[in-house]
Amino acid sequence: MRLTLFNNTKITKGSKRSLICDTYKQVYFVMPNSVIYFLDSLNNNSIESLIRKFPENEKVINDYINFFISNKLGFLTHEKLKNQFVKPNDDFESTSTITNSIIEVSKLTKPYLKRILFQLFELGCCHIELRFLLKFSNADIQILKKILILFPQISFQIIGLANINIHIKVWDTLLKGNKNFASLLLFNFNTDLLNRNNCPDKFFFSESTSFSRKNCGLIESGYFTINENHFNESLSFNSCLNKKISIDEFGDVKNCPSMSHSFGNIFKLNLLEIVQKKEFLKYWYIKKDNIEVCNICEFRNICTDCRAYLQTPSNIFSKPLKCGYDPTTAVWNDWHTSKISLLAISFYQF
Ligand code: SF4
Numbered sequence: 061m062r063l064t065l066f067n068n069t070k071i072t073k074g075s076k077r078s079l080i081c082d083t084y085k086q087v088y089f090v091m092p093n094s095v096i097y098f099l100d101s102l103n104n105n106s107i108e109s110l111i112r113k114f115p116e117n118e119k120v121i122n123d124y125i126n127f128f129i130s131n132k133l134g135f136l137t138h139e140k141l142k143n144q145f146v147k148p149n150d151d152f153e154s155t156s157t158i159t160n161s162i163i164e165v166s167k168l169t170k171p172y173l174k175r176i177l178f179q180l181f182e183l184g185c186c187h188i189e190l191r192f193l194l195k196f197s198n199a200d201i202q203i204l205k206k207i208l209i210l211f212p213q214i215s216f217q218i219i220g221l222a223n224i225n226i227h228i229k230v231w232d233t234l235l236k237g238n239k240n241f242a243s244l245l246l247f248n249f250n251t252d253l254l255n256r257n258n259c260p261d262k263f264f265f266s267e268s269t270s271f272s273r274k275n276c277g278l279i280e281s282g283y284f285t286i287n288e289n290h291f292n293e294s295l296s297f298n299s300c301l302n303k304k305i306s307i308d309e310f311g312d313v314k315n316c317p318s319m320s321h322s323f324g325n326i327f328k329l330n331l332l333e334i335v336q337k338k339e340f341l342k343y344w345y346i347k348k349d350n351i352e353v354c355n356i357c358e359f360r361n362i363c364t365d366c367r368a369y370l371q372t373p374s375n376i377f378s379k380p381l382k383c384g385y386d387p388t389t390a391v392w393n394d395w396h397t398s399k400i401s402l403l404a405i406s407f408y409q410f
């Protein structure tokens with residue numbers, strides 16, 4: 061018999077451990093690296109011949125087989141059928157020029173918002189994060205209502221500062237009434253206002269009184285993304301900045317609002333002109349395999365690759381600053397207190 065893995069079972073070998081991802085159920089299993097040697101051996105051997113070759117490891121072999129079968133990561137097939145299954149295509153495919161965007165909505169950019177969104181729509185963008193930098197007003201709610209109706213193909217994530225005068229029910233109606241309203245994150249949120257039993261889906265809040273672009277880029281296991289698209293994209297491209305375009309509070313067009321380099325201003329240039337600049341695409345091709353430390357990490361294909369905050373700011377291939385994981389020891393530490401990050405913390409003024 062042969063063990064055949066389902067196409068949605070993805071393996072990543074790290075320096076100390078390996079990761080088995082089920083990109084369909086969006087779960088992962090951390091395993092010892094011996095699982096890789098086990099799977100490699102099974103490429104050239106049936107289960108029976110492997111046990112014959114390594115009788116002392118029969119229990120381990122059977123345990124691994126049971127693990128893959130019971131977690132629906134693979135199935136047993138007859139020896140004769142071993143070449144009948146199509147190998148998965150791990151290529152990342154997207155017909156859109158731009159797939160995602162961050163827009164900082166400020167006094168300056170707000171009047172241009174509709175124009176920017178039309179340009180993004182023409183580029184094929186399907187996910188937009190709108191960061192409202194000022195406290196939400198009733199006028200903002202009206203703007204959001206119009207936007208959500210005008211662009212049903214685009215999913216919107218909204219972030220901003222709560223306004224005590226805008227009742228949670230207003231947000232609830234907006235969230236429930238618009239399938240393309242992906243999520244809402246409110247800062248400076250007074251939890252007394254919330255009847256937790258009626259907390260709308262896709263609604264998140266923080267009691268922190270302010271928010272800034274410096275909140276972004278945090279790497280924690282809770283933020284891992286375990287879907288096929290993200291996994292395949294990170295094999296060949298940057299998992300945050302590929303096909304991303306951002307507009308900061310001054311209208312400057314960047315890869316990410318937290319980066320300093322501007323490729324032009326939205327008040328003067330069209331986004332299409334900017335995405336045609338070779339330099340703009342530079343970060344899209346920096347994948348995790350190119351990043352120091354990350355290239356030996358088992359989480360590298362489900363993790364975000366922040367290029368705005370780096371452990372060594374002068375080195376674009378340096379590990380993300382806000383990650384405390386050490387793949388050589390498999391231990392998560394606090395990135396704030398890591399000696400190696402001290403210079404960068406002071407450089408970025410955290
Ligand atoms: S590069 Fe970093 S700061 Fe910028 S959007 Fe990505 S994660 Fe956030």
Ligand code: SF4
Binds near residue numbers: 348355358360384
């Ligand atoms: S070391 Fe790199 S790949 Fe691993 S969790 Fe941290 S940022 Fe992600």
